[in-house]
Amino acid sequence: MxxxxxxxxxxxxxxxxxxxxxxxxxxxxxxxxxxxxxxxxxxxxxxxxxxxxxxxxxxxxQARSFQMNTLFPTLTVLDNMQPAVHVLKPSRFHMFRSITSYDDHITKAQKLLETMALWEKREDLAQDISYGEQRKLEIAFSLASEPxxxxxxxxxxxxxxxxxxxxxxxxxxxxxxxxxxxxxxxxxxxxxxxxxxxxxxxxxxxxxxxxxxxxxxxxxxxxxxxxxxxx
Amino acid sequence: MGGIALEPIKRSSQEQLVRLLPYIFGLLLFTMFPLLVPTYLQTMITKVFVFAIFAMSLNLIWGYTGLTSLGHAAYFGIGGYVYAILVTRYGIESFWVSGPLSILATGLVAAAFGIVALRVTGVYFLLVTLALGRLVYYVAVKWRSMTQGSDGIIGIALPNLGLPGFTWNATYFCFFVLFVLIICYILLYLIVKSPFGYALQGVRDQEPRMRCLGYNTWLYKYIAFIIAGIFAGIAGMLFSQYLGVFHPDHTGVAMSTVVLLMVIIGGTRMFFGPIIGAIVIVLLEYFASLYMPARWPMLLGAVFVIAVMFLRGGIGIHLVRLWEKVINGYGSVKGCVPL
Incomplete structure (x- = not known):
């Protein structure tokens, strides 16, 4: 360039x-x-x-979405959101607390997934949802870090x-x-x-x-x- | 709102009990079995427990962080050597002093080596860890005044726990190692299920993506590397107590390879996989030593080929699938574990 x-x-x-x-x-x-x-x-x-x-x-x-999907294919849709909602919090370094116990983080992931109409599919693996849904999940992912x-x-x-x-x-x-x-x-x-x-x-x-x-x-x-x- | 909407994910208490059954069964098996068998089998079970800790520590950086280390025995060796030297040379009897010191020493070495090894990725990481492993091996061989060279350190006593009127026997030591194994299992399990552990798996699968999200991926890999080193050091320390002797070979490439095989056979994607691998390899080694001592490497190779060809993803994942079939009914796709 x-x-x-x-x-x-x-x-x-x-x-x-x-x-x-x-x-x-x-x-x-x-x-x-x-x-x-x-x-x-x-x-x-x-x-x-x-x-x-x-x-x-x-x-x-600054947040970015990728041209190719960069999701975690063998994790569920909700688990895919987890690293994104934790990243700006000190909890990203917590080692001895289960990730499923952070209710406020999960609520946030839920809101984002709901705006993308993906909440119903939260327990599906990312590799099993359609390509369009994967793209939307990708955008939800980038949004989670409050860009x-x-x-x-x-x-x-x-x-x-x-x-x-x-x-x-x-x-x-x-x-x-x-x-x-x-x-x-x-x-x-x-x-x-x-x-x-x-x-x-x-x-x-x-x-x-x-x-x-x-x-x-x-x-x-x-x-x-x-x-x-x-x- | 979150709590209510999450209802479908929460499982009923009965279902939770079913999920806990394998753990209860495994724990019962591990606690009852040493009591029912003769002493020579008890020592073998102790060895299984030690290697289970070792293999689990490798799985943290391999299975969960995606770093394949070919020098993991270095930390096993340092844990063992530091403990042995503290006890035999400096006469620090109390386990509560020498134990934490050797764990600390392993952590420091892993922290130093991690800076070197994590400058590179992929195959180069493998080679650098191999080189660092060789470094520890040659220090152990050449530093005769400290490590007794290739004779190894002998006369390492069982740990002095400072309990009045307590004397060790094989059964007690077996349970001591089992106790440490359970603690290590719980700690590592908490780590992989924590936000930190999820981030590690994210780094394994999509490192550029994790960096974009704002994760300092290098730091995550570095911390995981140190934690894995520390747990390997704990295993090495227990191994030196178990054997009473510590030898440079225990920190060599052969040891690193055996623990890699344990993880491959047990499976990297299942948390308990390495324990299965440790059981299989130690048992096979034991029976091979009884019936055909000279053929052990060949047998190990054959097991490896069989594991790669027919048990893709390790034994662990097949056990989980079998279990899912048992509780969900044959042919069910519910909760099916992906390879």
Whole structure:
């Protein structure tokens, strides 16, 4: 990635779209600390986070969902939520108390699972629920740590259109909670509907930026970057 | 709200009793069996208990944290050596002093080794732990003034518990080790069922994800590594008391391999799996030593091949499945344990 500069304000939804290999996930890995930036700075709420570890960034309020499911397949849906609801509490280091005895944590997991309509399936193994449900569990997972900034990596990828709509609703709900969202998408219609502002990347560069409405009207840019002609 | 909504997960007291049955049965078996058999079998059962602790400690970092160590006998050896040296060389008679000191020493060594070993992951972790294990082995061989070299330390007495009028015999020692085993079992069980233990399993399955959630995964692995070292040290200390002799071979690669086999055979995914593995291996070793002493390594290899080919995931998981079938009815999928 080169010469990438942008900022996300509170309550804003920002989408980055581009084809395979445009560097979208690389950008995410930089923002989230999986990769080290060779140059430039990254700020989170005016704090320089360029050189701090991924886990510290999480404690500062950055949450991320992955492109591939990163659930624990042989654990139940509820148990999948457990590490996420414990992480910001000192209880994450408790060694001699059963994890099922933390009622307030379980209530929190329950609320999150209920918003994703997954509470009924809490005793199913994560590998047995449908792919769409796994994606929703993945988002619930990231939400559990009370993020102040959500990085969503292709939330609509590989989903049936009806489930994409549901994921869109979930994202809208996040907006109501005024959590800023940075979205990476290969699916422009979905991204344009979900986001307030759009960046298009290509080969590691940001080549275009505008609001979704402007982009819809800009026939030239659409043809050039999204391979769409006409309106 | 949480408490009420959770009702379906809570089990009735009758169901809970059924779930506890295997534990009650196992405990009865372990307590009654040593009383019913002759002394030479009692000592063998004691050995089973010692190795059960050793294998459980390895399973904490292998089965629950995903770190395969090929040098776990190092901590077994250090626990044994420190205890033996304190008792025979420095004459610290009381178990209440020498015991905790040797456990502390093991913990410190594990803390130092952990910093080195956890710089790498995967196969490289395996190799570094192997190297560190060899390091401890050669220190034991070469530091003759302290460890008596390859002659080993002899004359390690049974622990002095400071009880007036109490003298050891094989049965008492067997129950002493069983008591320590039960304590270790409970402590380790609490650890793996705690938020800390869940985080360890998260690190095992999805380390990048856990880091993203905000877990310092290195610290979790490091703490687990130290805890596993400490429990291995307890096993080593008991082993030196059991045998009365401690030898460099007890801290070598062969020992690390045997305990790895115990965990493989018993199964890494079941908490009690390593105990089953310890029972199988120690029993087999005992009978092999009776009937064909020279063939033991071959037999061990055969057992390993059979375990890998026909008991995928270890004996433990198959026992659990059998038990689930017994209580839920044959062919039931309820509570089915995934491989």
């Amino acid at each position: 080169q010469d990438v500069s942008f900022s996300v304000e509170i309550g804003e939804k920002l989408a980055i779209i581009g084809p395979n290999g445009a560097g979208k996930t690389t950008l995410f890995n930089l923002l989230n600390g999986q990769f080290k930036a060779s140059d430039g700075r990254i700020y989170l709420f005016n704090q320089d986070i360029t050189n701090i570890s991924t886990q510290r960034r999480a404690h500062l309020g 102040k900034l959500m990085l969503l990596d292709e939330p609509s990828e590989g989903l049936a259109p009806i489930i994409v709509k549901e994921v869109g609703k979930v994202i809208n709900r996040l907006k109501k909670r005024r959590i800023p969202i940075l979205l990476v998408e290969q699916n422009p219609p979905f991204a344009l509907k979900a986001a307030d502002y759009v960046y298009i990347t290509s080969k590691g560069l940001i080549v275009y930026e505008s609001t979704p409405d402007e982009l819809k009207d800009d026939v030239e840019a659409k043809g050039k970057y999204l391979g769409v002609t006409g309106r």
